[in-house]
Amino acid sequence: MTLLDLSLLGLLADQPLHGYELSKQLRELGRGSVSYGALYPALARLDRKGFVTTAAATTEPPPDTAPMTGSLGAEVARLRRGTPARAQRPTRRRKVYTITEPGRAYLHDLLTRPAEDDRTFAAQFAAAGHLTRTERVDLLEHRRHALRARLAQDHPREADRYRSALRDRDRLSDEAEIEWLDHLIAAERDTQIPHPVDDPVERSPRTVGGSVS
Amino acid sequence: MTLLDLSLLGLLADQPLHGYELSKQLRELGRGSVSYGALYPALARLDRKGFVTTAAATTEPPPDTAPMTGSLGAEVARLRRGTPARAQRPTRRRKVYTITEPGRAYLHDLLTRPAEDDRTFAAQFAAAGHLTRTERVDLLEHRRHALRARLAQDHPREADRYRSALRDRDRLSDEAEIEWLDHLIAAERDTQIPHPVDDPVERSPRTVGGSVS
DNA sequence: GGTTACATGTAACTAGTTACATGATTAG
DNA sequence: CTAATCATGTAACTAGTTACATGTAACC
Incomplete structure (x- = not known):
């Protein structure tokens, strides 16, 4: 399960995402796919432990990087057509997960824990940008x-x-x-020949003064 | 579990072996090792289903190929020293598993079943000599x-x-x-350019007139 | 109007791990 | 005599799959 936690938090450390999208990204990233019967319980667990927070994304899609990221283009198209999206339709759709500071700390722990297993290394390396x-x-x-x-x-x-x-x-x-x-x-x-000065984090992880749960 | 069944029967199709020895061979064959908590229940299951038979190996070690195959050399050494081995010491030691004809049929089924999984292919190919x-x-x-x-x-x-x-x-x-x-x-x-005549089995799997399920 | 993809979840089951329990044999 | 290795097993727990259940939205 630490493997799933690792993969999930690794992706969420980049940006908030909902379950289905996480599933897609995991499928194309590693070999094979996660079953929903494993994915959703794992996300619920991470939520309970305070490593992520959830928000219903009825209107606001998560701040996207590119305008056509996966299924996120849908809202854009609807907005262009003038169809009311945030209207009185509660339509309990996507649940967007956002990593918390304890979540980042846990991720860091999982990333620096030495692993002999092939798949664990792959999952760790996939999130190596956060080291x-x-x-x-x-x-x-x-x-x-x-x-x-x-x-x-x-x-x-x-x-x-x-x-x-x-x-x-x-x-x-x-x-x-x-x-x-x-x-x-x-x-x-x-890259960046280290003078005595070491490691100016080259990939800042989005938030500056992140709130903790 | 089909993966464990496959690996186990693949090894037993070569020669009868006991649990501990199977564990060792699996460890050096594939990556990683099988835990005994998985191995022994699996063997018990194969026994219940009639795919293998068991025999206590108090005296007679399984007919070995080379005189120094793994731990089997022990009996040889003892016999040479004249120490009575088959004596009145019941010492319920090793349990030797022998594959049965239904077991071979099941193995054949597992070997010819198309698999997408990497590890399943490895296990199948490891027993490819029985195809x-x-x-x-x-x-x-x-x-x-x-x-x-x-x-x-x-x-x-x-x-x-x-x-x-x-x-x-x-x-x-x-x-x-x-x-x-x-x-x-x-x-x-x-190897052996096939004339119109196809497939003269080049590695006969021990029996000649095998029955099919 | 039907198919495909999106989206989230639960229940029952399967497979495997870790830790425990026990004891024999061998080598130094 | 003591440590390592051989040898077999069980119990509790962890992780994951498959199948079910439900509904929305987009495309043709």
Whole structure:
């Protein structure tokens, strides 16, 4: 569940979103999709714990980045046609979730917690924009270390053709990812050569004086 | 659970094994390990359903292939030292599981069932030695098709640096696997050029006159 | 007027983890 | 004799799926 929490908070740290939209973004981000039977209970849990706040979005769509972000174009079109949207139709539609300060703190904790699992790393890296550069380098180096360790363990050589081929694939895949990591780590070190001064957060997360629940 | 069933039966189709040994082989085969809290209940279930039979291995170790296969060397050493092993010590130790004919039929079903999931493919391919060459080629081609489909879907280009890098990694990984599949498929076609006569099973799975469910 | 996509949720079930409990055998 | 590893299992809990239930809005 920490994995779902992580993915959800990672997306909400960028901008407020509603459940259905979160589901879509998770689907295209990672492999496979979250079932609604997992998603909505998870969001309710995050709400209860105070990591997010909810608001019904009958009229105001969440402040969008681009005018055609997913399903959010609908309201725009309706407004253009002059159809009354905020009118006396209560239509309890979308519920928009906004991350809170405790939520950001929890996210930070989940992002800096070392993980051996492949999927957890992917989820962490997807939200790496919410880490400082040094934290991000730590994340990448920890991953590289984990992959090296996985490659290092000597398996008794496989008698079966297919099992041995499968191991080849896994080894190749891990080696390729280490190379990918090396490039990323190098890129992190290159951007803004750190004078003794370290880490001026390069992606400010939207709010300045955020209110806490 | 079908995944565990598949992995377990795949190993047992090679030779009878006990739970602990199965656990070890699974650990070195795929990534990560099965917990005993999942393993033993699964074996009990397979037993109840008649897919495996059990026998207490107080004296006779399962007919081994090599004299030093894993923990099985222990009995050999003891026999050499003349220590009485089968003696009046009931020592309810290892429980050896042997696959049955219904079990093989079930395994065959699990192996030929098309799967989109990455881990299911890995488990299927690990037991590919128990398929005919044509079935195996089907398995590989289905996987290739699934990967191509995954690559084909156009994602709206990612604004975030890290998410976009993550997608690169996934794409590279899928492309590398397709190449790997191509080699394997070519190799399958090369071995024993099929005259009009197709599929003389090159790895007979222990029995000759197998019954079909 | 029907199909598709949007949107949120619940209930029953399935699968798996962690922690516990127990004990045998082997190597130093 | 003691630690590590072998070996099997159970109970409580956690996480997730599938199927159901309901309704709106957009497109053709």
